[in-house]
Amino acid sequence: MSFDIPVIELKGVTKSFGPVDVLKGIDFSAYAGQVTALVGDNGAGKSTLIKGLAGVQPYDGGEVHFAGGIVELKSPLDAGELGIEVVYQDLALCENLDIVQNMFLGKEELKAATLNEPHMELQAVQALESLSVKTVKSVRQKVSSLSGGQRQTVAIARSVLRDAKVVILDEPTAALGVAQTEQVLNLVTRLADKGVAVIIISHNLGDVFKVAHQISVLYLGKMVATLKTKEVTYDEVVAYITGAKGQEGAN
Amino acid sequence: MSDKVTSLASGHEGTLYDQTHAYLQRLRGGEMGSLPAIFGILVLAGIFEIASPFFITKLNFANLFVQSAELAMLSAALVFVILLGEIDLSAGVTAGVAMAVFIDLVKTQHWNWIPALGAGFFAGIAIGAVIGFMVAKIGVPSFVVTLAFFLGFQGMQLVLLGEGGVYRVETPAILAIMNNNLAAWGGWLMLVIALAVSFVISLFDRARRASYGLVNKPFSMVIIKLAGMAVIGGISIYYLNLNRSQGSIPISGVPIVIPISIAILFIGTFALDRTRYGRYLYAVGGNPEAARRAGIKVVGVRVIAFIICAVLAVVSGVFHASRIGSVDGSAGHTIVLSGVAAAVVGGVSLFGGRGRLAHAAIGAIVISMIDNGLGLLQMPAGINFLVQGGVLLLAATIDALARRRGGVVSRN
Numbered sequence: 043m044s045f046d047i048p049v050i051e052l053k054g055v056t057k058s059f060g061p062v063d064v065l066k067g068i069d070f071s072a073y074a075g076q077v078t079a080l081v082g083d084n085g086a087g088k089s090t091l092i093k094g095l096a097g098v099q100p101y102d103g104g105e106v107h108f109a110g111g112i113v114e115l116k117s118p119l120d121a122g123e124l125g126i127e128v129v130y131q132d133l134a135l136c137e138n139l140d141i142v143q144n145m146f147l148g149k150e151e152l153k154a155a156t157l158n159e160p161h162m163e164l165q166a167v168q169a170l171e172s173l174s175v176k177t178v179k180s181v182r183q184k185v186s187s188l189s190g191g192q193r194q195t196v197a198i199a200r201s202v203l204r205d206a207k208v209v210i211l212d213e214p215t216a217a218l219g220v221a222q223t224e225q226v227l228n229l230v231t232r233l234a235d236k237g238v239a240v241i242i243i244s245h246n247l248g249d250v251f252k253v254a255h256q257i258s259v260l261y262l263g264k265m266v267a268t269l270k271t272k273e274v275t276y277d278e279v280v281a282y283i284t285g286a287k288g289q290e291g292a293n
Numbered sequence: 294m295s296d297k298v299t300s301l302a303s304g305h306e307g308t309l310y311d312q313t314h315a316y317l318q319r320l321r322g323g324e325m326g327s328l329p330a331i332f333g334i335l336v337l338a339g340i341f342e343i344a345s346p347f348f349i350t351k352l353n354f355a356n357l358f359v360q361s362a363e364l365a366m367l368s369a370a371l372v373f374v375i376l377l378g379e380i381d382l383s384a385g386v387t388a389g390v391a392m393a394v395f396i397d398l399v400k401t402q403h404w405n406w407i408p409a410l411g412a413g414f415f416a417g418i419a420i421g422a423v424i425g426f427m428v429a430k431i432g433v434p435s436f437v438v439t440l441a442f443f444l445g446f447q448g449m450q451l452v453l454l455g456e457g458g459v460y461r462v463e464t465p466a467i468l469a470i471m472n473n474n475l476a477a478w479g480g481w482l483m484l485v486i487a488l489a490v491s492f493v494i495s496l497f498d499r500a501r502r503a504s505y506g507l508v509n510k511p512f513s514m515v516i517i518k519l520a521g522m523a524v525i526g527g528i529s530i531y532y533l534n535l536n537r538s539q540g541s542i543p544i545s546g547v548p549i550v551i552p553i554s555i556a557i558l559f560i561g562t563f564a565l566d567r568t569r570y571g572r573y574l575y576a577v578g579g580n581p582e583a584a585r586r587a588g589i590k591v592v593g594v595r596v597i598a599f600i601i602c603a604v605l606a607v608v609s610g611v612f613h614a615s616r617i618g619s620v621d622g623s624a625g626h627t628i629v630l631s632g633v634a635a636a637v638v639g640g641v642s643l644f645g646g647r648g649r650l651a652h653a654a655i656g657a658i659v660i661s662m663i664d665n666g667l668g669l670l671q672m673p674a675g676i677n678f679l680v681q682g683g684v685l686l687l688a689a690t691i692d693a694l695a696r697r698r699g700g701v702v703s704r705n
Contacts, residue, residue: 170301
């Protein structure tokens with residue numbers, strides 16, 4: 043696995059809302075098979091950075107490189123075509139539908155003009171198996187009967203099904219208990235092991251240190267540090283997040 | 294959860310015993326479907342049988358089917374919008390306007406009945422499209438839009454038919470729907486076709502699952518389902534084929550409205566369960582934001598649902614005109630609330646996303662039984678409304694409780 047060429051690389055991206063510069067020339071990279079954590083205090087620009095990657099709110103300036111070439115991310119469709127999937131905090135699942143139906147929502151397969159349920163079910167099972175998911179009782183369970191961690195699992199497995207190259211997870215453990223957080227973090231690691239570039243946004247540094255290979259810290263619209271998890275301490279990261287460190291020596 | 298082929302189950306595994314056990318568990322989890330309504334039918338049948346010597350008679354049995362059909366069709370129409378968490382209070386008057394258009398073209402413009410009926414349906418489609426547009430595109434709550442149409446169309450009916458205008462329906466084909474019966478062999482043929490279609494679909498589904506190496510439910514379940522259909526259908530048809538006339542001219546056979554209704558409900562159910570549109574309808578009803586993010590064109594799904602609702606409401610209007618043999622300015626004013634009641638009693642959730650057309654049909658039988666049975670007991674109309682209201686309240690409470698229970702289960 044090559045760690046040299048990032049799957050996705052942002053160079054000097056900017057974004058303003060009226061007079062407010064939210065992103066002030068950000069450089070950011072995510073590598074295949076690695077988990078990159080994006081941390082920063084509220085208002086640092088994490089969401090804006092992610093929305094740009096998802097194509098929901100295109101950047102104003104800067105370059106986006108995908109697998110080496112420059113690309114445009116003007117709409118969610120562009121992002122989807124490149125294989126960039128976002129798992130939002132509110133998950134966007136239909137509780138009245140079952141796991142398979144949710145995983146294929148909007149991408150249903152047809153055969154003879156009717157839904158090809160068996161084939162979708164088979165692929166859903168394979169996607170879940172590839173992530174070693176064992177916690178769901180049945181793939182035909184309604185999502186309303188699933189726990190928060192299981193729902194997160196379904197949402198993540200959906201991105202696997204779509205053959206994502208980059209998966210962005212927005213606070214995947216925010217609403218979960220201890221055991222379920224553990225499950226989801228394991229899932230994140232397995233997702234990266236499959237060769238996916240995983241970007242995880244989290245306020246929980248404990249989680250970040252558990253799964254991330256590198257940590258990118260945003261502070262007031264600037265990338266103040268990009269650190270290897272192994273070479274940094276918890277307190278240092280906190281210092282970067284709060285602005286106590288890194289203001290003078292960014293890059 | 295014993296021996297599995299894949300590491301994850303799909304609910305198709307296990308013996309008949311396991312499947313029954315899983316079904317009972319789902320019931321306990323609050324997924325009761327129309328079971329309370331079926332229970333209600335049995336209880337009502339028992340009560341009315343004891344109270345009135347006329348309830349379980351051949352004539353009344355046939356009447357009950359015919360009365361239910363009209364309400365079942367309107368209720369099925371409403372299911373399409375209720376699944377979205379919306380409501381169409383104007384469904385009844387939409388049917389009234391469509392029939393007014395039909396009768397006006399036949400009587401005063403001397404049109405042939407087929408294009409006239411087509412024009413009636415076209416009016417229904419147009420009305421559904423306008424309501425759908427107002428709700429889905431402009432964002433006016435469906436309750437308000439359809440309440441406005443409910444009021445406005447009562448006026449439209451009067452304008453089309455004139456104050457106090459009543460027109461006889463003289464088209465034999467339309468009168469035949471509610472008043473004529475299939476020959477005895479026709480009833481049996483209908484049952485054979487239904488069993489054959491159901492069996493072929495089951496075999497097709499099983500073959501498809503097998504071709505992907507997936508487990509199928511035990512074959513005995515297919516046989517049990519077909520046997521159930523054969524027994525209930527067989528008894529009903531046998532009973533309807535007996536002479537039920539109280540006069541000298543014999544009346545027997547399955548009313549023509551029954552195969553028509555079953556065919557429409559079958560096509561509708563097929564569309565809901567097995568097409569992309571059906572899936573999207575449930576998705577939008579369950580979580581519109583999730584549907585939108587999945588790339589589903591939510592506005593289109595909503596507009597089409599209102600159009601389907603209007604079209605099926607017009608079918609119900611045709612049944613009504615056939616039964617009473619005339620069209621007047623007050624047709625369809627009161628049936629819509631019974632239609633909503635039937636859907637909810639049958640197990641369709643007013644919160645959206647949960648329910649089936651069969652639920653509406655079963656609920657319609659419950660409401661019609663109350664109407665019919667209390668009528669036979671010569672109860673005043675007031676009692677009838679009180680009982681219907683009580684049943685609706687009970688059903689809505691069961692719905693809300695089931696929903697809460699489902700929620701509790703999901704968070705533990």
